[in-house]
Amino acid sequence: MDLMKEKLLEWNFPQLVETFEEQGFDDESFPLLTEDSAKEIIPKLGIRLRFMKFHRAEFGMASAVTFEGDIFNLSEFDSVSTTSSRSLLSNATVTCVPETPSPIAASPSSLSPLSSQSISCESVSFTNMRSPSQSADTASTGSEHLLMFDVRQILDKDPHGLKLVKRIDKCKFLSKADKKTLVHILCAHLVTQYGNRPSYFVKEEMAREIIQAFPFLKDPQGITGYESFYCRGATRVPACGALEDRLCYLRRLNNMATTPFMTQPKKRPRHGDSSPMQSAAKQVCLSTAIDEPTVMIQWMKSNTCKDDSSKVKEFMEKTAMYRHQWIKEKGKQRSMADILDKFPRLLEPGMIEQDFKILYPDAEEKLYEKWNDMSEKLLTYIQKVVPTWKTHMQDEDFVLEDLTSEQRQNCAIYTLPTLFTGRRKFKGGRVSYSEAAAAFVDFQCENTGLDQYLKDINRDTRSQPYMLILGGSALAPQQVFVIFERHAFQQSSLVKALDVCFKTHFVFDLSYQEKCSGVWEFIESVVFELKGSVKSNTIREFRAYCSSHDSSD
Template sequence: MQAVRVKCRDRQKYICYEGQLTFKSFLETVSRKFEIPILDLKVYDDLNTEVDEEAFEFLVKKPDLGVLEVRLGPDLEDSVSPTPRHSIASCSSSFLSSSAENEGDSDDTIILQPSPAQSNRADQTRLAQMIERILKDKPGGERIMNEYARTKSITDPRRRDLVKILVANMASEHGMSPSRRIKEEYAKGITALFPYLADPQGNLGYEQFYNPVDGSGFLAWRVKTLQKDASDGQKRTRNIQPLTGGPDAGDRSPFSEENQLTTETQCREAIALMKHTTDEAIIKEKMKQTFTHRQAMVHDPVKSSEIFTTFPRFLDIAGMIERDFSLMFGDDISAKFLEKWPTFYMQKVLKESRGLTQTADLQDLLHNAESTTEQLENGWNSEMSSILLMIHLMPPSPQGKNKRPGKLSARQAIDHLVKFIKTGTSVEGHLDSITESLQPYLLAVGTQKSAIHKYFVVIDKHAIPCKSPDSIASFDELFKAHFVFSASYNRDLANVYNFVQTTVYQIDAATTKVNPRVKEMRARMLH
C-alpha cells in the first residue's frame, strides 16, 4: 500500500491506495474524505504549481512528492467550510500503513459547536453533494457537469436536462407533490454546485429554479407538468405576495427635491411661461421645477390624459424624457445603459444568441449585429439588431387561460418595439393611422432600416422626438419613457424590459416580479 499526503485549507490527510492512482480516482477520494464537491477542484504541488492530469501521473511516482494541496474555485471556497471537528495530532511515518479513516481518534480532538455561518455553509455543501450525486447516477448528468466545468455555464438544452433529471428524482424520493422546502433545497443545491448559475440580482440567487415567495421557477413548472400528465391537472389557488416594482409602481419622489415648486399657483405660472417662451434654458429649468407636479399628474387617473396638453414641450424639444428620468433616479443610474450596453451586454447577448436554435429571422439579426453599416444589405443596423436579439433570448411569455394559443413569435413582438417608415412619409399620418391603444414604441424614419436619421417615441398617439438618431440612445429613451409617463410594459416585451430594468439599470430588482427566463439570462450575463 502507498499513500499521498493531501492538504485542503488547514487540514491534512493521507490518501492510501494500491496499484495505479489515477487523477480522477484521486479527485473522487479527496472529495469524499474532505467532504467537498468534486467540481472546480484544482491541485497544486509544493511549489504552488497547478497539477493537471498529465503531470499527476508523473509526479505520483516520485518518492519525494511532498504535500499536494487541493483548492476549490473562488465561488465554492466561500460556501464550503471545514468540518467542525478539528484534530490536533502528530503523525509518524508508521501512519503510512494505517487506514486514513482512523485519523482524528486522538485524545486531543476538540469538538467545536458550529456557528450559524458554518451551519449555512455546511448545508450548502450537503445540498451541492446531493445534486452532484443525483447527476452522476443519471444518464446525461455527467454531460451537464462537464459542460459547466468547461464553460462555467450551461446551455438551454442542458438546463432543461438538469431540471428533468432533478424533478424526476424529486418525484421518486418525495412524491408527485413535493413540499416547498424540498423544491427550495433542490434549487439551493443547484446554485451551490454550480455557483455561476446563481442570479446576482436575486434576493436568494436561485429563484429562477424555485422561488418560495410565489412558487414559480423551472423546477416548479416541471413538477406541475408531471402532475398534469399524471392527473386531470386540477389547479390549486395560492396566496401570492405582490411584487410592485417597475414603471407603474406608483408616485416616486425626485432623486433631489431641490428647487421644486410647491404651490399650485407657482406651478400654473411656470407651465404658462413654458408654453409661450422660446428660450430652451428657461423651459428646461421650469420643467425641472415642476417635476413633482408633473409626476402627480401622471399618476392621477383623470389628469394623466392631459400630460401633453399641459406640458407640450415634450413634443418639440428633444431630451425632455432623459431629464425627467435623471430627476427620478439620478445621473449615475440614468447613464447605465449607454455606458454598459456597448461595452459589456451587447457581446453577452450575441454570445447567448449563437446558442439558440437558429431560425432565418434570428440568423439575419445575428448577421446584422456582427456587421458594419457598409456590409449591410438590408435590415436593421448592428446596434438595433443587438437590442432586438433580446426578444429572441427572452421571448414573449404565453398569455391567457390556455397559454399556448396566445403566444406571439419573437418576430411579431419586434413590431411592438420599433416600427419603420421611409423618409418623406408623414409622421402625423402614421399617428392618425393608430386605431388602438398601444404601449410606447419607437418610430424609425430613414431611407432604409440600416440608415435611420430620426427616431421618435410614440405614446398615446403623440410622437416625442429622440435626442439622437443613434439606435442605442433611442432605445434608452424608449425604456425611460415608461417610467417618466408611468406606462406599463407591453406584455409581449415585458421580459426584455424587465431584464433591462433589473439587470442593466438595477432598478427595483428586489421588488419586480420577473420570468425565470429573465433570471436565468441575468445569472448568465453577470457571471
C-alpha cells in the same frame, strides 16, 4: 482566527464575531461547536437555528467516529488540519448503533465533541453523509436537518444527464435545452423521494446545490444566487423558478382529470413604486395648493412662444417633482392623454430626459455608458442560446465580424426581443419571437406617410411607446422615431431612441407592453440598474453568464 471570522461573515453573522472571540474560540475549536454549547453563546433561538444550519453544512454533525470498535476522537486529529478533518467527516456516511440498546435513535444534536463519548458503528461507507434518499420523515423535521443533494451524482445516473454534465463542464454554459433536461431530471428525483409537493426547504436545498455543482450559474446580483431555479414565496407572492415551474406542471398533469389548473391574473404593479422620490412624495399632500408650481404650469400651457425655450426648461425642471406626485397620486389613474393635456410641454425635445434625470440622477447616462460592452456580450450570448437568431431579423445576409461598431450596437438591440420575450397576462403564455420584435420595433418603408401612419394606429392593438424605423436597413436605419400617444419624436440614432423610449415609461408611469415586457425589464434591471424585483429567469441566466465570463477573463 481567519477561518472563524471568514465563515461568520460569509454566513451573515458579523455580530457574533466578537462574541466568539470573547469565549476564546479559534479556528481549531470553532468546528467543534455543538448545539448545547451554542445555546450558551447564542441565546436567541431564531439566530441560533440559522447559525447551526450553516455550521452543520460546513463542518458536519458527528464528533467522534468508531471504525469496527476502534474509536477515533476529534482530539486525535490535532496534527491534522481543520479542513482535512472536516473533509473526512463530510464524506462519511455512518450508520450508528448505541452501545446500550435503546428505542430512541441518537440525534445529531445529542452528540458531544468530548473524547470521553464515542459511538459504535456497524458500517461506514464513504458517500455523501446527508443523502437525498433519506426518508420523508427526516425531511419533515424542517430546518433542523440540512439536506444535501449530490447534483452531479443524480445527473450521472441518467444517460441524458451524464452527457449533460460533460457538455456543461466543457462549455461552462447552460443552454435552454440543457437547462430543461437538468430541471426535468432533478424534479424527477424530487418527486420520487418527496412526492410532487416537496417542502420549500427541500427545493431551496436542491437549488443551492445546483449552483454549488455549477458555480457559473449563480446570479451575482441575486439575494441567494439561485433565484433562477427556486425563489421562495411569501404572502400573496407565489414561489417561482425553474424547479417550481416544473413541479407545478407535474401537479397540473396529475390533477387535470379532477381539478382543472387555473391561475388568477394579477394586476401588474405600476412603475415607480420603488422610485427614489417616493418617500419625498409622501411628505407632500397634493390637496394642499402649491401656488408656485401651479402658476408655472399655467404659464407654460398659455404661452406658446418658442423664444422662451430656456424659461420653459427652467419651469419644467422646477415642476418635475410636482408633476411626478400628480401622475402617481393615490387612487388616480392618469392616462397618457391626461398627462399631456396638463403638461403639454413634455412633448418638447429633451423634457422627458430631464424629468427622468431629476427622478433618477444616478441612472441618467447608464445606457450610453454600458451599451458598447453590453452589446458585445449580447451578441456572444445569443449565438450560444439561439443559434438561429439571424432568422428573426429583418436583414439576415450579413457577417457579424464585418459590422461597424454602430451596426453591432444596433444589431444587439434587435437581439433583445429574441432573448427576453414577454408573456400574455391571460391565455396564451409566452409570446413568439416575431410578436415580441413587432411590439418592440416597427419597420416601415421609406415612402410611408408619417401623418397617416400616426392616424391609423389602433390603441387597442398597438401598445405605446415603441420605436419606428422608416427606410434604410435594420443595421443602418434611415430615420428613427419614438412613438407614443400618436406623436412621433425623431431621434438621432437607434440607441438614442431606445433610451428615450425606456425613460418614457417611467416619466409617464406606464406599464410595459406585455409582448415585449421582458426586453424592458432587462433594460431596467441590467442596463439602468434600477431597483425592483426581477421575475424573468432569462435575465437571471444572462447575469450569471456575464458574471462567470467576467471572472474567467
